[in-house]
Amino acid sequence: MRDRNLYPKGAAKRDEILRVTLEIFGREGERATTLRRVAGESGISLTGLMHYFASKDDLLTEVLRAGDEAAEARYRSPGAESDPGEFLARSLTANTANSPRVRLYVTLAAASIDPAHPAHAYFRKRFALLRDGIAEHVVSEQGEGRAAPGLDPRFAASALIAASDGIQLQWLSDPSIDMAAHIRRVWRALLA
Numbered sequence: 706m707r708d709r710n711l712y713p714k715g716a717a718k719r720d721e722i723l724r725v726t727l728e729i730f731g732r733e734g735e736r737a738t739t740l741r742r743v744a745g746e747s748g749i750s751l752t753g754l755m756h757y758f759a760s761k762d763d764l765l766t767e768v769l770r771a772g773d774e775a776a777e778a779r780y781r782s783p784g785a786e787s788d789p790g791e792f793l794a795r796s797l798t799a800n801t802a803n804s805p806r807v808r809l810y811v812t813l814a815a816a817s818i819d820p821a822h823p824a825h826a827y828f829r830k831r832f833a834l835l836r837d838g839i840a841e842h843v844v845s846e847q848g849e850g851r852a853a854p855g856l857d858p859r860f861a862a863s864a865l866i867a868a869s870d871g872i873q874l875q876w877l878s879d880p881s882i883d884m885a886a887h888i889r890r891v892w893r894a895l896l897a
Contacts, residue, residue: 715757718747718749718757719757720771721747722743722747722749722754722757722758722764723764723767723768723771725743725746725747726738726743726764726765726768727768727805727806727809728746728805729742729743729746730765730768730805730808730809731804731805731808732805735765735809735812738761738765739761740754740755740758740760740761740764743764760823762816762822762823762824763823765809765812765813765824766813766823766824766827768806768809769806769809769810769813769824769827770827772806773831776796787842788842789835789838789839789842789865790839790865790888790889790891790892790893790895790896791889791892793865793869793888793892794884794885794886794888794889794892795885797869797872797873797884797885797888798884798885800873800884801876801880801884804877804880807873807876807877808877810873811870811873811874811877813827813828814828814870817829832866835862835866836859836862836863836866837862838862839858839861839862839865839866840858840859840861840862841858843856843858843861843862843896844858846896851896852896853896853897856895856896861895861896864891864895865888865891865892865895868887868888868891869888872884872887872888
């Protein structure tokens, strides 16, 4: 995105564009989610849309980033769940009601292996932040005697993230999978 410091009216329009983009993506898939279509359904010109987002890939990446920012705000709010395994489990429960976001996440995760893709930097940063936060939690749990002392915190963090991303991919093929239960079980096994 070009400018994160938007006036309230601009911020509201940006939020609407992100919402409309996810709706189109959910209804018709990635190929039908064009800038022209998003602009039309958002009530803005294509030029106006490109004031906010330089490309379709930039726009789709920002949809994910906005969701992550909302999740981080929930995680950091007073009284919020501080255990990262439980937080991920609850997030996956919420994702069952938002399959377009899960499909977008999986689609962009695959595309992000290309260093030139706008999602590449997003995923590198996302994974680094998640690994750091989860590893810090594991160290704290080890200090309190609630996690195995020999557990490598970085390994546990990477394994939990891999389980979370992998179960979402499987869930897209089989919605009967209980993603939250899977993550809770993996997390307990890692900490034991």
